[in-house]
Every structure is written in structure tokens, then in C-alpha cells.
Amino acid sequence: MITLSKQRAEEILKRARDSRVVVLGDVMLDEFIWGDVSRISPEAPVPVVNIKRESTRLGGAANVLANVTALGASANVIGVVGEDAAAGKLRDALRANGGVQTGNTLVTDHQRPTTIKTRIIAHNQMVVRADREHRGAVNGQVEAQIIEVVKNTIDDAHVLVISDYDKGVITPRILSEVLPLAYDRMPVLIDPKMRNFDSYRPATLVTPNHHEALRLTNLEEDTDDGLRRAAEIIKGRLECDAVLITRGEHGMMLCEGDSDPVVVETAAREVYDVTGAGDTVIATLAAALAGGASMTEAAVLANHAAGIVVGKLGTATASIEEILNSIG
Numbered sequence: 287m288i289t290l291s292k293q294r295a296e297e298i299l300k301r302a303r304d305s306r307v308v309v310l311g312d313v314m315l316d317e318f319i320w321g322d323v324s325r326i327s328p329e330a331p332v333p334v335v336n337i338k339r340e341s342t343r344l345g346g347a348a349n350v351l352a353n354v355t356a357l358g359a360s361a362n363v364i365g366v367v368g369e370d371a372a373a374g375k376l377r378d379a380l381r382a383n384g385g386v387q388t389g390n391t392l393v394t395d396h397q398r399p400t401t402i403k404t405r406i407i408a409h410n411q412m413v414v415r416a417d418r419e420h421r422g423a424v425n426g427q428v429e430a431q432i433i434e435v436v437k438n439t440i441d442d443a444h445v446l447v448i449s450d451y452d453k454g455v456i457t458p459r460i461l462s463e464v465l466p467l468a469y470d471r472m473p474v475l476i477d478p479k480m481r482n483f484d485s486y487r488p489a490t491l492v493t494p495n496h497h498e499a500l501r502l503t504n505l506e507e508d509t510d511d512g513l514r515r516a517a518e519i520i521k522g523r524l525e526c527d528a529v530l531i532t533r534g535e536h537g538m539m540l541c542e543g544d545s546d547p548v549v550v551e552t553a554a555r556e557v558y559d560v561t562g563a564g565d566t567v568i569a570t571l572a573a574a575l576a577g578g579a580s581m582t583e584a585a586v587l588a589n590h591a592a593g594i595v596v597g598k599l600g601t602a603t604a605s606i607e608e609i610l611n612s613i614g
Contacts, residue, residue, distance in 0.1 A: 288550050290586040292614045298587065299606050302577030303358040307569075308440050310432070310464065311347030311449030311456060311477075313365030313392065314401035314419075315376055316562075316601045318343070323408045335408050343601045344379050345403055347449035349562050350477075353569030353591070355384055356603035359576060362443075364391045364435050366424055366455045372400035391439060393431045395424060401453055410599055423454045436464050444576040445473050447568055448486070452479040461485040473575045476526075477568045478502075489526040491581070493568055496533045510539070510549065517541035528581055532567055532592070540585045550585050553593030553612055562601040563592045570604070 318341045323333040344352045351363040363380065367373035373394065380386055398420040406413045424432070432455070440446060446468040450456040456479075465488055468474050473490040483502060486492060496508055499516040506512070517529040521541060528542035537552040570591040574584035590612040591604040 298577040302573040305444040305576030312451035312453035314346035316345035317404040368399040458485040
């Protein structure tokens with residue numbers, strides 16, 4: 287089993303505090319409505335939720351930023367919002383998040399709403415999720431604005447993260463202009479989706495989950511050998527430096543360069559809610575690499591961080607203390 291000492295983890299995370307990560311992707315608000323259920327509706331066979339409280343958290347690419355800042359690093363997030371009340375809530379939440387660099391990095395698109403995912407939770411279980419979004423690609427004018435913001439923001443950054451939730455903000459044009467510019471300066475990490483897959487180049491690390499990796503490569507065998515083949519195909523197809531496949535309760539598999547695959551066993555004690563776990567993984571990878579970690583060390587840290595957040599309900603982050611305690 288691949289391990290990492292607590293002392294080395296402390297060293298990496300301490301150095302990460304002096305770094306800045308730029309996150310480009312689909313920002314959103316995660317709304318939670320909390321309540322309980324004691325009866326079924328007479329109108330339809332559905333539960334009636336008695337609402338007790340509501341909360342709002344950063345979601346999507348904004349949750350990647352929240353996870354980066356939870357580890358002590360600074361961050362910017364570049365994305366698109368609508369001209370609505372949700373955009374104001376999102377900006378307020380970002381300003382309240384420690385470690386965020388100030389600046390206008392959110393582009394307003396008057397033709398689309400700010401993406402909101404509303405989850406109704408009763409007795410610590412999700413009853414239903416309602417999404418307000420527009421998934422079509424942003425128009426050429428918005429693309430140009432995003433590209434300009436990225437160019438102005440990455441000058442003194444240490445890592446670029448592409449957080450693609452397939453909501454239309456990440457387009458082939460944006461990737462073709464941004465990735466070559468960033469790749470020459472810093473690690474470029476990509477949380478991919480099918481639609482833009484062949485445009486993720488050049489890249490340092492691509493992080494599909496095991497379902498995505500198999501679909502992308504038309505393979506079916508969800509085993510060590512099957513995923514190793516999938517990782518090699520993806521690496522060859524994108525000519526990226528490394529592929530990290532996340533595997534839920536089976537941990538992760540890292541394929542870097544010509545080295546043999548590295549299997550990182552899961553650090554999760556109890557899986558309670560997987561919401562946002564992928565955001566935690568790529569955020570921790572970014573902070574760790576900025577802190578001087580090797581790819582394998584970064585994967586181990588990300589595995590511990592993911593193991594922490596899946597034990598929490600709702601969109602969550604992992605703190606430095608929690609990660610070090612998990613390693614220790």
C-alpha cells in the first residue's frame with residue numbers, strides 16, 4: 287500500500303500556503319433544504335417534507351476553490367453567472383471564503399441563469415434534487431471574456447484547474463487558447479467530461495472517475511487491469527503527462543509517464559455522501575503539487591481528503607488538521 291508520512295504531508299501543506307491556484311469552470315450554488323418526513327402526500331405517493339432550515343454552499347468549480355482555500359492556499363475562480371439574485375449570493379459566498387484573491391473573475395452572461403442545485407434532505411437522506419441551469423455552450427463574446435480573464439489571472443499562479451461540469455462554460459475554443467499558455471508555466475489539472483474530452487490538451491493530469499474512464503475508452507472491465515488499460519488509452523489519446531482514475535470505495539489508480547500504475551487504497555472510514563468528492567480530489571491535488579509534492583504524494587493526500595468529505599453530509603471540505611489526523 288502506498289503511504290505518506292505525517293511529517294512529509296505537513297511539509298507539503300505548509301508550502302502550499304504560499305501558492306495560488308486558478309480554477310476555471312462551471313460555478314454554481316448548492317442549496318440545501320433540511321427537514322423531516324412524517325407522512326405521504328394525499329395528492330401523490332411522495333413524502334411531505336416539513337422544512338426546518340435552509341443553507342447555501344459553494345458548488346461546482348466554486349467548491350473546488352473552497353477546498354483549495356480550506357488547505358490554506360489562495361485561489362481565484364473563473365466562471366459564468368447570470369444577472370440574477372443567485373449571482374449575488376455566489377459572489378457574497380466567495381468573498382466570505384478565506385484565501386480568495388479579490389478581483390472580478392466571474393463573467394456575467396445575460397442569456398443564462400446562475401446554476402443552482404437545490405437538494406431537499408430529510409432524516410439525513412436526499413429526497414429530491416432540483417437543478418436550475420442552462421447547459422448550452424456560452425456564446426463567442428462570453429468565450430472571449432473568459433479567455434481574457436484567464437490570461438490576466440494566471441500570471442503569478444502556481445496551478446491551473448479545469449473543473450468541467452458540462453454546463454457550457456468550458457468550450458474547445460477556450461481550452462485551445464488557455465491550455466497551451468498555462469501548460470508552459472504550471473501544472474494543468476483537468477476534471478473532465480465527455481463533450482470536450484479530445485480538447486483537453488496539453489495537460490499535466492486528467493482525473494476521470496472509473497465510470498467515465500470506461501465510457502471514454504469503450505471498455506467494460508472495471509478491474510485493476512481494465513482501468514490500467516483505460517488510463518493508458520486516455521494518456522495516449524490526450525498525450526497528457528498522467529491520468530488519475532478515482533474508484534470510489536476502491537481508492538485511486540495513478541498512471542504517470544512510463545511508470546507502472548500506482549494503486550492508492552481508499553482512506554474512507556464511512557461513505558455518507560459523495561457530493562463534491564471529485565472537487566475535493568482535484569483541489570487537494572492542486573494544492574499538493576503547488577506545495578512541491580510528487581504526483582504520487584499528491585494522490586495520497588487527495589485520497590485522504592476525499593475519504594474525509596464522503597463522511598460528511600452535503601458539499602464539504604477537508605481541513606489540514608483532518609487530513610493530517612487521517613494520515614497519522
